[in-house]
Amino acid sequence: MxxxxxxxxxxxxxxxxxxxxxxSDLGAGAMTDYKKEMPNRFFMDGISEQHxxxxxxxxxxxxxxxxxxxxxxxxxxxxYEQIVVNLCLDNLPVILMGNGGGLVYAPxxxxxxxIEDTSILRAIPNMTVIAPCDPLETKKLMTKALEWGKPxxxxxxxxxIPTITSETIPVSISQPVIMKEPDEILIVSTGYLTQSAxxxxxxxxxxxxxxxxxxxxxxxxxxKKILLELARKVKAILTLEENVxxxxxxxxxxxxLSDENIYPLPRIKRMSLPDQFPDGYGDQEYLLQKYxxxxxxxxxEVKKILTY
Amino acid sequence: MDMRSRTLRKLVIAGxxxxxxxxxxxxxxLIEILRALYDDFLTxxxxxxxxxxxxxxxxxKGHGCLALFALLVDKGFINRSALDTVCQKEAMxxxxxxxxxxxxxxxxxGALGHGLSIGVGMAQAAKIKEKNYRVVVITGDGELNEGSxxxxxxxxxxxxxxxxxxxxxxxxxxxxxxxxxxLDLEPxxxxxxxxxxxxxxxxxxxxxxxxxVMGNIPxxxxxxxxxxxxxxxxxxxxFAENTAEWHHRHHFEKEDIARMYASLDE
Numbered sequence: 001m002x003x004x005x006x007x008x009x010x011x012x013x014x015x016x017x018x019x020x021x022x023x024s025d026l027g028a029g030a031m032t033d034y035k036k037e038m039p040n041r042f043f044m045d046g047i048s049e050q051h052x053x054x055x056x057x058x059x060x061x062x063x064x065x066x067x068x069x070x071x072x073x074x075x076x077x078x079x080y081e082q083i084v085v086n087l088c089l090d091n092l093p094v095i096l097m098g099n100g101g102g103l104v105y106a107p108x109x110x111x112x113x114x115i116e117d118t119s120i121l122r123a124i125p126n127m128t129v130i131a132p133c134d135p136l137e138t139k140k141l142m143t144k145a146l147e148w149g150k151p152x153x154x155x156x157x158x159x160x161i162p163t164i165t166s167e168t169i170p171v172s173i174s175q176p177v178i179m180k181e182p183d184e185i186l187i188v189s190t191g192y193l194t195q196s197a198x199x200x201x202x203x204x205x206x207x208x209x210x211x212x213x214x215x216x217x218x219x220x221x222x223x224k225k226i227l228l229e230l231a232r233k234v235k236a237i238l239t240l241e242e243n244v245x246x247x248x249x250x251x252x253x254x255x256x257l258s259d260e261n262i263y264p265l266p267r268i269k270r271m272s273l274p275d276q277f278p279d280g281y282g283d284q285e286y287l288l289q290k291y292x293x294x295x296x297x298x299x300x301e302v303k304k305i306l307t308y
Numbered sequence: 309m310d311m312r313s314r315t316l317r318k319l320v321i322a323g324x325x326x327x328x329x330x331x332x333x334x335x336x337x338l339i340e341i342l343r344a345l346y347d348d349f350l351t352x353x354x355x356x357x358x359x360x361x362x363x364x365x366x367x368x369k370g371h372g373c374l375a376l377f378a379l380l381v382d383k384g385f386i387n388r389s390a391l392d393t394v395c396q397k398e399a400m401x402x403x404x405x406x407x408x409x410x411x412x413x414x415x416x417x418g419a420l421g422h423g424l425s426i427g428v429g430m431a432q433a434a435k436i437k438e439k440n441y442r443v444v445v446i447t448g449d450g451e452l453n454e455g456s457x458x459x460x461x462x463x464x465x466x467x468x469x470x471x472x473x474x475x476x477x478x479x480x481x482x483x484x485x486x487x488x489x490x491l492d493l494e495p496x497x498x499x500x501x502x503x504x505x506x507x508x509x510x511x512x513x514x515x516x517x518x519x520x521v522m523g524n525i526p527x528x529x530x531x532x533x534x535x536x537x538x539x540x541x542x543x544x545x546x547f548a549e550n551t552a553e554w555h556h557r558h559h560f561e562k563e564d565i566a567r568m569y570a571s572l573d574e
Binding site for chain 2: 040081
C-alpha cells in the first residue's frame with residue numbers, strides 16, 4: 001500500500017496546490033515524477049524525523065497540507081513530542097503517512113515493527129488515527145483527509161494486497177463500516193487484518209456459521225453509534241488488530257462499551273499482539289501466525305465462542 | 309538601562325507577581341532582543357495578528373514568555389490586565405505561550421528544540437508562495453543542546469532560507485548551572501558557521517547595536533542568519549543576575565517582588 005499511497009499523494013498534489021510532500025530519506029527513486037513536476041512542493045529531507053514534523057507544522061500554519069512520509073516506528077516513536085506539541089496542540093492539518101504498519105518490516109526486527117503506534121497516537125487530543133484495510137480505501141481516506149483540517153496518522157499496511165472494499169460505497173473519516181451484518185457474533189477489525197477477518201467470515205459462512213464484520217478504519221475519532229447498536233444485539237464480539245492489546249482497537253471497544261454502560265455486555269475476546277517485542281523475523285505472515293492473528297486463528301476463536 | 313527597558317521589565321515583574329512563580333532570569337535576558345525586534349525589525353499589525361504579510365516570530369525558548377507577553381502588551385496585542393492573572397485559573401497567559409489562546413503567538417512552545425523547525429517551515433512556505441514576510445526564531449542557549457535544532461539548521465542552510473533569522477539568547481546559564489559546565493556550546497559561532505549560517509555576535513542588551521545588526525539582515529541572500537546575543541541572565545535585577553537560582557522560581561514572597569522593582573530603579 002506504500003506505493004499506492006505515495007502515488008496518490010502525487011495525484012492529490014497535482015490537483016491541489018496546498019499539498020506538500022515531505023519524506024525522510026526514502027528509498028532511491030521514490031516519487032521521481034512528483035519531484036520533477038512540482039519541485040517546490042517536494043522535500044526529501046534527511047534522516048531527521050523530529051525536524052520534519054516541526055517543518056510540516058510550519059508549512060501547515062501557512063496554509064499548506066503536508067504529507068509526511070516515513071516508516072511508522074520512526075514517525076511515531078521518535079517524534080512523539082513533536083506530534084503532540086507541534087501538530088496536535090496547535091491542531092494543524094499535517095498528514096502522517098506511516099509505512100510498514102504492524103509487522104510489515106518483520107525481517108528488519110523490533111526497531112522497525114510498529115506494534116504500539118495506534119495506542120500511543122490514540123492517546124493524544126486532536127489526533128486522528130486511521131488504519132485502512134486496502135489500497136482503494138487508503139486512497140479514498142487520503143482524499144478526505146485534505147478537508148479534515150486536523151492532524152492525521154495513517155497506518156499503512158503491506159504492499160500488494162487486494163482491494164476488498166467497493167468503489168461505490170462512500171467512506172467518511174470516523175465512521176466504521178459494516179462489512180457483514182451480524183446475528184450473534186461480531187468481528188471488529190482494523191487495518192490490514194480486516195482482510196483476514198473478512199476471509200474468516202467468508203470461510204465460516206461456507207460451513208454454516210454466520211458472523212458479522214465491522215471494519216474500523218478510523219480508530220480516532222470513532223463514531224460509536226453503530227458499535228453500540230450492534231453490541232446490544234450480539235452475544236459475542238471478537239476484536240482483531242495488528243497492535244499490542246494496550247490502547248488498541250480491543251481497548252477502544254471495551255472503553256466504549258464500559259463507558260456507555262452496555263448491559264448485558266456481550267462476551268469480548270481481544271485478538272492482538274502480545275505485550276512483548278516480536279522475537280522472530282521471517283516475514284509479516286510468519287509473525288502473524290506466531291501470534292495467532294491469521295484467518296485460521298479467527299476461525300478457531302469463533303468456534304470456541306460457539307462452545308460457550 | 310533606559311526607561312523603556314525598565315518599563316518592559318516591570319511588566320515582566322507584574323506577570324511574575326500575579327503568577328506567583330516564573331522564569332525570572334530567562335525572561336530578563338530577553339528584553340532588549342525582543343524590544344529591538346518589535347521596535348525596529350518586525351512588521352505586524354496588533355489589530356490583525358494574523359495579517360498574512362506580517363513577519364513571524366517564534367519564541368522557541370517558550371519559558372521566557374513573560375518577556376514576550378510584556379512586548380505583546382506594550383504593542384497592544386493583548387491588554388495590560390492580562391498580566392494580572394498569569395497562570396491563574398482560566399487565564400489567557402500561562403507559563404508558556406500557546407498559539408490559539410494568545411494573539412501574536414505563532415506557535416505553542418515550551419518543550420525545547422521545536423521552534424526552529426516550525427520557523428523553517430514558515431520560511432519555506434514564504435519561498436514557495438513567493439511572499440516577503442520574514443521569520444525570526446528566538447532560542448535559548450541551553451536549548452541548543454537539543455539535536456532537533458541542528459536538524460532544522462541543516463534544512464535551513466540547504467534551502468538557503470535567507471528569510472529566516474535565529475536569535476540565540478546566550479545568557480550562558482541553564483537550569484543546573486553554567487552552560488560551559490552542563491554541556492559546553494563553544495565554539496558556538498563556529499558551529500553555526502559550519503552549519504551554513506551567517507553568524508553575527510552582538511551585546512544582547514545594547515539596543516543600538518541590536519538595531520544595527522537587524523538592519524543588516526539578511527547578511528547574505530543565500531544563507532539564513534544567526535545572531536548570537538550575549539546576554540546576562542536576570543539582567544536588570546541585580547541579585548538575580550548570572551545565577552541559576554533565579555532561572556525559575558517556584559514561589560515569590562511579597563518582599564521578593566518589591567526587591568525586584570527596587571532593583572530596577574537602583
